[in-house]
Amino acid sequence: MTPRTLAIAHTELLILRRNRWLFMATLIMVLFALALTFAGSAPTGSLGVDMLTVSVASMTTLSVYLAPLVALMMSFDAISGDVDRGSLSLLLSYPPNRGEILLGKFLSHLAALSFAMVIGFGTAGALAAWSGGAGVDSLLALARLIATSILLGAVFIALGYAVSSLAGSSTAAAGMSAALWLVFVVLFDLGLLGAVVMDQGGTFTQSIFPWLMVANPADAFRVWNIAASDAVAITSGMTGAATALPSWAAPVSLLIWPIIGLALARIAFGRVDP
Amino acid sequence: MDSTLIIKSVSKFRGKTQVLQDVDLTVAPGERLALLGHNGAGKSTLIKTILGLTSIGRGSIQICGESPGTSAARQRTAFLPESVSFHPALTGREQLTLFARLSGFPADVQGLLDRVGLSDALDRRIGTYSKGMRQRLGLAQVLLGKPKLALLDEPTSGLDPISRQDLYTIIDELAAQGTAVLIASHALTEVEARTDRIAILRKGIKVADNTLSALSAEADLPTRLRISAHSDKIDQLAQQVGGRRINGASFEITCSADQKMDELRRIAALGDAVVDISMTPPRLEDLYRHYSRKD
Numbered sequence: 001m002t003p004r005t006l007a008i009a010h011t012e013l014l015i016l017r018r019n020r021w022l023f024m025a026t027l028i029m030v031l032f033a034l035a036l037t038f039a040g041s042a043p044t045g046s047l048g049v050d051m052l053t054v055s056v057a058s059m060t061t062l063s064v065y066l067a068p069l070v071a072l073m074m075s076f077d078a079i080s081g082d083v084d085r086g087s088l089s090l091l092l093s094y095p096p097n098r099g100e101i102l103l104g105k106f107l108s109h110l111a112a113l114s115f116a117m118v119i120g121f122g123t124a125g126a127l128a129a130w131s132g133g134a135g136v137d138s139l140l141a142l143a144r145l146i147a148t149s150i151l152l153g154a155v156f157i158a159l160g161y162a163v164s165s166l167a168g169s170s171t172a173a174a175g176m177s178a179a180l181w182l183v184f185v186v187l188f189d190l191g192l193l194g195a196v197v198m199d200q201g202g203t204f205t206q207s208i209f210p211w212l213m214v215a216n217p218a219d220a221f222r223v224w225n226i227a228a229s230d231a232v233a234i235t236s237g238m239t240g241a242a243t244a245l246p247s248w249a250a251p252v253s254l255l256i257w258p259i260i261g262l263a264l265a266r267i268a269f270g271r272v273d274p
Numbered sequence: 275m276d277s278t279l280i281i282k283s284v285s286k287f288r289g290k291t292q293v294l295q296d297v298d299l300t301v302a303p304g305e306r307l308a309l310l311g312h313n314g315a316g317k318s319t320l321i322k323t324i325l326g327l328t329s330i331g332r333g334s335i336q337i338c339g340e341s342p343g344t345s346a347a348r349q350r351t352a353f354l355p356e357s358v359s360f361h362p363a364l365t366g367r368e369q370l371t372l373f374a375r376l377s378g379f380p381a382d383v384q385g386l387l388d389r390v391g392l393s394d395a396l397d398r399r400i401g402t403y404s405k406g407m408r409q410r411l412g413l414a415q416v417l418l419g420k421p422k423l424a425l426l427d428e429p430t431s432g433l434d435p436i437s438r439q440d441l442y443t444i445i446d447e448l449a450a451q452g453t454a455v456l457i458a459s460h461a462l463t464e465v466e467a468r469t470d471r472i473a474i475l476r477k478g479i480k481v482a483d484n485t486l487s488a489l490s491a492e493a494d495l496p497t498r499l500r501i502s503a504h505s506d507k508i509d510q511l512a513q514q515v516g517g518r519r520i521n522g523a524s525f526e527i528t529c530s531a532d533q534k535m536d537e538l539r540r541i542a543a544l545g546d547a548v549v550d551i552s553m554t555p556p557r558l559e560d561l562y563r564h565y566s567r568k569d
Contacts (some may be wrong), residue, residue: 003375003378004375004376004378007372007375007376008372008376010372011364011368011372014363014364014368015361015363015364018363018364018399019363081361085358085359085360085361086355086356086357086358086359087355087358087359087360087361089322089325089327089353089355090353090354090355090358090412090415091376092325092327093325093327093348093351093352093353094348094373094376094377095345095348095349095376095377095378096376097345273327273328274322274327
């Protein structure tokens with residue numbers, strides 16, 4: 001961590017605060033988390049779990065979609081915006097190298113995302129616990145949800161930089177980010193689902209499918225949160241796939257992906273000829 | 275004293291087209307070099323190779339003995355990109371503070387912004403700045419940390435005449451403190467008066483590199499003499515001297531620099547039929563046209 005990296009991180013945070021991105025991201029998280037928590041609070045009695053558990057299960061489903069989206073919206077023009085303004089060549093003529101610049105931007109975007117996650121899920125969790133009760137297990141599940149959401153966001157912040165470097169302009173970067181989100185969050189699952197239906201319970205479904213699924217960071221996020229808590233698993237009705245894998249598979253996938261993402265971003269940024 | 279910037283037979287291809295071909299160039303400390311050329315002649319590419327932003331196929335570049343792109347070279351180099359813009363959400367002070375922290379030199383941000391005439395706007399967002407103000411902010415960051423080499427790409431684009439004067443005053447100060455200054459420009463009349471040496475690039479090849487007077491002598495472009503005379507005698511005079519009629523009251527002759535005095539004496543001897551003479555020596559514009567068209 002160099003002073004130059006911190007200088008870039010500081011300025012990027014200033015920009016996120018100034019153009020109200022920090023506020024918007026936090027507001028989105030709070031509103032969606034509250035809406036899901038209270039709209040999805042019906043099954044508490046029948047399943048015999050406290051309300052915070054139900055809330056965490058709902059918010060897990062939400063976060064799969066929202067964490068990558070918010071992350072990509074922050075990061076998609078991190079490089080292409082500077083290229084468009086003509087300021088990237090100037091930035092690169094200063095002493096910091098490309099790795100330091102990327103790391104500085106990453107730190108600030110990750111901090112902003114973490115803030116939005118903690119406030120959003122924290123508010124909804126606190127309200128759920130206050131109105132419907134909470135236990136050690138459900139509080140742990142909430143903490144896990146927040147931590148894994150930040151990890152998932154980190155993956156897509158880094159992938160957003162890679163897209164931003166490759167796209168050449170902010171408009172193209174926005175389109176490519178939307179495609180990236182669609183592939184990881186929607187199309188990948190649909191493809192796997194189709195394959196499982198075609199396979200009709202054969203070797204693919206038994207041994208390959210769970211690994212393929214957990215290779216996608218969005219699914220690894222889901223599996224980790226569900227497999228780690230029986231109560232959340234019951235509530236979400238998703239147990240089969242999660243139990244077919246060793247318990248380390250999903251955490252390892254979600255912990256490795258931010259590193260893969262940053263490596264890809266660094267390679268793509270290295271190819272930018274400002 | 276050793277040159278600050280030494281470029282030796284640099285060539286670069288972009289795809290199959292050669293954008294730089296065996297370019298040699300040096301800039302000494304305190305020297306102001308104008309780099310001229312058409313759009314696409316390779317000026318900006320040459321600057322990017324000096325910054326280490328793009329690789330070179332052949333040749334070598336040294337900035338104070340360091341290779342381009344190294345941390346040591348970047349610390350000694352200041353750069354003003356062509357029509358630069360900054361993040362609209364930041365204020366001028368915040369943007370310049372970032373550059374100061376990145377450069378690693380303690381800087382008087384307020385003083386620098388005063389120096390380029392932005393003291394009234396330093397806490398306003400860059401989004402509200404005019405093009406000229408953004409250019410001034412870009413110039414302020416050039417002055418950070420007393421660079422050994424300053425690379426200015428079209429520094430006067432978007433500036434009004436007064437601002438241009440200010441800009442060249444600042445460039446003169448930079449040169450006076452020992453900075454080697456390279457100015458890529460289209461504004462020929464400005465660099466004519468404000469630089470020590472002129473290099474011209476044509477299609478990636480350096481076609482000229484010398485002082486203005488040496489280039490004039492080398493090109494041997496004609497001086498134009500315009501003679502005004504009484505309208506009833508003008509045809510006779512024009513025939514006698516061998517000039518070309520321009521309108522009812524004047525005609526023009528051209529001569530090389532060393533014949534100029536002879537011609538003047540000849541015209542003076544014509545007596546009071548001649549009302550006025552104006553003399554136009556070859557200007558940078560003529561030289562530029564001469565060198566950039568030569569095949």
